[in-house]
Amino acid sequence: MIRLQIAIQLDYEVSATGSDFVFNIHAAQTARQHVLDEQLTLSQPVAYRVENEPSSGNRLLRFSAPPGQLQVNYRATLDVHHFIGSPELIPEVPVAKLPPEALVYIYPSRYCPSDRLHQLAMREFGSRWQGYSRVQSICDWVRERTTFASNTSTSQTSALDTLLDQTGVCRDFAHLMIALCRAINIPARFATGIDYGADPALGPTDFHAYVEVYLGDRWYMFDPSGTAIPMGFMRFGIGRDAADTAFATIFGSVKTHAPVIDIQAIAGADGRLRQPFHCGRALSTDG
Amino acid sequence: MIRLQIAIQLDYEVSATGSDFVFNIHAAQTARQHVLDEQLTLSQPVAYRVENEPSSGNRLLRFSAPPGQLQVNYRATLDVHHFIGSPELIPEVPVAKLPPEALVYIYPSRYCPSDRLHQLAMREFGSRWQGYSRVQSICDWVRERTTFASNTSTSQTSALDTLLDQTGVCRDFAHLMIALCRAINIPARFATGIDYGADPALGPTDFHAYVEVYLGDRWYMFDPSGTAIPMGFMRFGIGRDAADTAFATIFGSVKTHAPVIDIQAIAGADGRLRQPFHCGRALSTDG
Amino acid sequence: MIRLQIAIQLDYEVSATGSDFVFNIHAAQTARQHVLDEQLTLSQPVAYRVENEPSSGNRLLRFSAPPGQLQVNYRATLDVHHFIGSPELIPEVPVAKLPPEALVYIYPSRYCPSDRLHQLAMREFGSRWQGYSRVQSICDWVRERTTFASNTSTSQTSALDTLLDQTGVCRDFAHLMIALCRAINIPARFATGIDYGADPALGPTDFHAYVEVYLGDRWYMFDPSGTAIPMGFMRFGIGRDAADTAFATIFGSVKTHAPVIDIQAIAGADGRLRQPFHCGRALSTDG
Amino acid sequence: MIRLQIAIQLDYEVSATGSDFVFNIHAAQTARQHVLDEQLTLSQPVAYRVENEPSSGNRLLRFSAPPGQLQVNYRATLDVHHFIGSPELIPEVPVAKLPPEALVYIYPSRYCPSDRLHQLAMREFGSRWQGYSRVQSICDWVRERTTFASNTSTSQTSALDTLLDQTGVCRDFAHLMIALCRAINIPARFATGIDYGADPALGPTDFHAYVEVYLGDRWYMFDPSGTAIPMGFMRFGIGRDAADTAFATIFGSVKTHAPVIDIQAIAGADGRLRQPFHCGRALSTDG
Structure with missing residues (x-):
């Protein structure tokens, strides 16, 4: 806690x-x-x-x-x-087994036109071992290819733009990761909070956008921008992308x-201060 | 009934x-x-x-x-x-008064990138009398400019494409009308059913897509393709656009x-057959 | 002179x-x-x-x-x-009669994807009297719909963006006008110079982009941005669009x-100063 | 010969x-x-x-x-x-040394929006040894990622679409290769001919599109679709892309x-039949 x-x-x-x-x-x-x-x-x-x-x-x-x-x-x-899971034990969920409320998160949305990315996602990730680690590899791929830079994107920037321009802010990283997940039928949604632990060199503490992906039996957090400490995230909203989660x-x-x-x-009720830290385990704040 | x-x-x-x-x-x-x-x-x-x-x-x-x-x-x-209303008595709803469940339908979606159409929608419809008649004028504008033609659009065709190419099927007409409504902050959603009463020259009876717009205190039906008789529509699904309403x-x-x-x-329970017909009044099948 | x-x-x-x-x-x-x-x-x-x-x-x-x-x-x-012509006497040139060097200017280019604008251009201008006046009406249409505003467009902004966003600088006005002309098979090219006579409120004297359209037997100048005095234009370059005319x-x-x-x-050799002025006649600096 | x-x-x-x-x-x-x-x-x-x-x-x-x-x-x-060169001896030409007539072929065009592909091309090819072999690796990359399939592209398909959809016909392969070359300032142009030696399984003998790239002191032929035998190509036209080379x-x-x-x-004048064959050397039909 x-x-x-x-x-x-x-x-x-x-x-x-x-x-x-x-x-x-x-x-x-x-x-x-x-x-x-x-x-x-x-x-x-x-x-x-x-x-x-x-x-x-x-x-x-x-x-x-x-x-x-x-x-x-x-x-x-x-x-x-937090629910804390072991990445190696968390499977992907076959489409046929997805709960109905997760289904809408495999469809394309304004900033995550995943239908356009199917071939590319299959080429990059189609043959990987299915499970949490595949989603982590998508997260890493986005982070590795994209440079965090303020004022490089606009309210019209979609995941396709970020794929090409390879630069953006947290929302752009999130859109690209979401689009790639959906492109291979993994439910992914947009979540908003605050960039706990962000490097002050990137600017003052700010709102943040990150990703939740449905794996196993719940939504797990991913931070493709890599700018903050996910264990310190609190949630304002969730949605399909920035269009409905402003x-x-x-x-x-x-x-x-x-x-x-x-x-x-x-400090909590017990007087102990538990500080968020970068951890290699799977985190979920979902019910 | x-x-x-x-x-x-x-x-x-x-x-x-x-x-x-x-x-x-x-x-x-x-x-x-x-x-x-x-x-x-x-x-x-x-x-x-x-x-x-x-x-x-x-x-x-x-x-x-x-x-x-x-x-x-x-x-x-x-x-x-059906709820049957008088078009001239049905107002638009100011954003501040929209029920929260209608709010998501003013945001852009995959096939209805309304954020790109704000200027155009303002120019065409911004100074019109606000109310059902303005929405009807959007519906008429789409119908007048767009030609119904099979196999002219694909699963990637968005409202912007339909605006430019001026051709499409019912789903494309619906996307363009929805995008234009949202562009001026009128909630609009995608609805699916069957094209009751469609001209057989357009092909055999088929699935249909139409539009529901939130006006007054409910969602009203519009059929921008003009190919069928709205009073004969039944509903399968509603959604933001064809992406989540397949x-x-x-x-x-x-x-x-x-x-x-x-x-x-x-014929109904009373033995009377009530045939759907083209009617100039406002129809809603919303609760 | x-x-x-x-x-x-x-x-x-x-x-x-x-x-x-x-x-x-x-x-x-x-x-x-x-x-x-x-x-x-x-x-x-x-x-x-x-x-x-x-x-x-x-x-x-x-x-x-x-x-x-x-x-x-x-x-x-x-x-x-300048060659100075009478607008009412200058015809369009049928495609079959275009000189081969003008043909390339009816094809789409990076910022003037005229192939996407055929339907729209036909709807707006297809039934107009053919000749200089039709091109002038395209110029006026672009100017009337588009607002001049610095820093609203980027090096990726195409005529389609300007059509939707209805804002831009001289280069964007030029791209949109060129694209609409080409969409109905009228050769149009991008020309660069200096914005002679521009309103100082728009900023200091600057480079300028305008349009040349092939009509009759030569290329005539049009300034869709309307910010300067065409009779005062000198030419640096011509090209298909800003991509090859930077x-x-x-x-x-x-x-x-x-x-x-x-x-x-x-003042010229004769000591007379001939001041450029807004004139209603057709101007060409083409050979 | x-x-x-x-x-x-x-x-x-x-x-x-x-x-x-x-x-x-x-x-x-x-x-x-x-x-x-x-x-x-x-x-x-x-x-x-x-x-x-x-x-x-x-x-x-x-x-x-x-x-x-x-x-x-x-x-x-x-x-x-043919001019036949040794790939390992053919350098790229620094921009400052390009002849003026080659310069236009580093700019983006309708179907080759190379300005959008700069980051991606730099990531994939930016650190490779500069010369013919780098261009060959672009050619191979396009061929390896793209599937030849009729009727998967349209007259509006650009290199960005082909990059995403990873399918197309010879013209699409050519557009993608051209766009990637230009994105790193290597002049590349579109050439048309006949698909000599194409596999009959792909259909009857047809028109063909291929690529010419300026290296050393001339334009060399590349066939990113890999469907035919370049030594058997004759040329109809050259241009920036399919827009001006139909x-x-x-x-x-x-x-x-x-x-x-x-x-x-x-057979030639000497009665000898010289049959085109797949050859690993650099071919040019440029003056």
Whole structure:
């Protein structure tokens, strides 16, 4: 069990016509991620609601903001109870055995057009031993070929672009890994959190995107960008790709400032501090 | 209320290694679509299951088939209770008021990259009166610009291709209309059924794809291909686009024959035959 | 006749491994563009050569530069003798009558994939009166739909992107217009020069890209970006699109500064200053 | 020296409005390809002309045909005098040393968007020994990864599609090899001829597309499809890609039948028959 304390500060300047916001910055509440306490503060007295998006369980914060400065603060303390498995014992699941809720994650999506990558994925990974290690090899392949570089991709960059340009940020690494997994019928989905443990040389603590792959009987975490420590990940949302898993979707003209984000491992109820570390085992925060 | 009787016959030759199948050819069971009776027959004694895909409610037929001939027969009788609205009274829903389950249908998907179409959709439809009539004008625009022609599109054809090539089949019309709606933040989804009332000159009765758009307080049907009679539509599945709403997804090498499909309006319990007809009102089969 | 005096200053920092340069910043020498004098200065004592690219006649400046600061200065005085035609008298040329050297300009190229735009161009322009006015209507259509905005496009932006995004710089306007012309078999090519008369609000005097279309018996100039005064254009190069008509192609790692460019109309031999102006007639500088 | 005799028969049905044709089915006349005799027969008494396209030297046959049956017959006897080099002695040419007429062949074109493939080409080939052998390894890489299959590509298929789909016909192999060469600044162009020596299992004798790469001081032939015997190639045309090197470009509605093509090595003036064979040396038919 890892206890994490997070703090997010988002600053906007809403233009004259006002804007509607949909955030996914509330920590997910799952069987393995317990939110102990959380606090949301808006700098403007707007009526907001927090709703569950039914297909994903993502918690959406929604409101309409009038013109002017807007600051959103979210703080939470949460316990992450990892399931820890042995990579060599975790098999892939034949399509015929996949649970129905995993099936949608083998289909192509906006940024993960896996139908275009079938031949390439078969060539690179088709003959590998099937199981967790094959997915790890996809993760390694993406990481090895792709250079992390800010401002090299846009909101239109798909996995095909990242395959060719070989550069991107965490979301691009995730899209490419997801697309390759789906291309050989392995369910893979997009997950969002915070880049716990990231090298400060890459910039301040930030939101993060990583991958969950369905293996054995659950979803396991992979971090193809390799920039952070997966054991320190907490989850905001899951989805097919960045299209349905954005931290913030804004309708209207808004000036956005860089987010200020903090994440710390803190001592648990027993007073012990368990620090996330790079570990070679298979991690899942799925139910 | 319309009572429909449908019959589907699908023929395959499964190659030596066997194949896994996922079908979505069971009539959806919704508040407005009652399945009175249904019957599934497989020509081989395979164990199958019918599962609900949780995010869509689609009913998935799944099984593994051994090599050899395979025939799938599905027959059903169902009552469709339409909600019928007055187009001029049906408003669009501001993003801030959309129910959370409708939100995912404003995001781009594999075949409906609506993020690429924002400027074009704003130019064409941005200044129109908002409401059902604006969506109808999108439907008409797609139909007017696009020619129905078999074998002009492939499994990789997206709404952008259809916009440029101006030709396609029902699925392509649907993708383009969906992408244009989403581009201006109107939730739109892909629905599958049978092309009731289609002109025989276009070929034998076939599966059909159409569009559902969230307006007022429910999803309304639109048929941008204009090839069939929406009042005669029954629903198999709904989804973001053809990627997650396929009639059949086949894993393994299979030779496929053309489906043999029949749909008839039949007399209801009161002995009256209510025949679907082209009607200028707004139709919904959503709960 | 317009006499123009141009001055170009380009500054680079060549990295440790040195770089090869190919410039196309020498004024073209054609039957209608006479270079009276010109002067090239390089801040480093490198051996350079100026060569004619045979298929285009473009004059290419080529050299290898060692590491360090590099400044390239080019100055020229030239007379442009326009052919001035009456738009209403200039016909399109049937494909069968096109001279062989114009044929290549009806084929698709990297940034002008006209094969993808045939249907759209036919719908928009197919039934218009054929002649200069149809080409003008393509030019107007592009200008009306597209917003000039710096840094909205990249070196990968094609005419299809500009069609969708409806924003770009002069090169993007030119690509879209060229692609639409070729899509209906009208030869169109990319031309480069300086944006004489551009609104200073768009930034300092800069390189410019415009379009030449083969009509009647020669190539006529069009400026779809509408940012400058065509009568003040001088020509560096022509080509199929920006791929083969770059001002500078650099092989190796180089830091590039913004160019400093000046263009002035000056008095001719007779002491008279003829100032370029926006004129409604058809202009050609083609031989 | 190889003496070749070729015969081409093309059959069309021109629709009611007539059609304009541009063919490139005349054997090129170059310093190393001598046309000894040739004969063109058209089944209709149309006025035609044969013109040189100036930038390529391709010989274009052009005419307008009235409605009805049209048969085009072209027969020629030609001598191909190969330059034969030793692969290990043929270097790549630094960009700074490329002749100006080769420069355009390092730029991207419609079907060879080499700008998109720079990273991938650098990864695969960037660190190889530079010279003929590196180009041969690109040729081998394309051949090894791509499956020859008719009707898997269309007139819109680019090198990126072939890279992903890993299937195509000779033109697709050529586009991918060209794009990869240009991506690392090696000039490469598209060449057309007849598939001398092709395996009859792939179909009857047909037109062929192959690649010429500028190395040392000339253009060398490569056949990435590997379906034919390069020593038996004669040249119709050269160009940037299939966009400007089509065998036939037809303007108007025409029904096209499969071409009937024959090519034979025949005895030379000395009575000796020199048969083309697969040879491991570098072949050029360039001046």
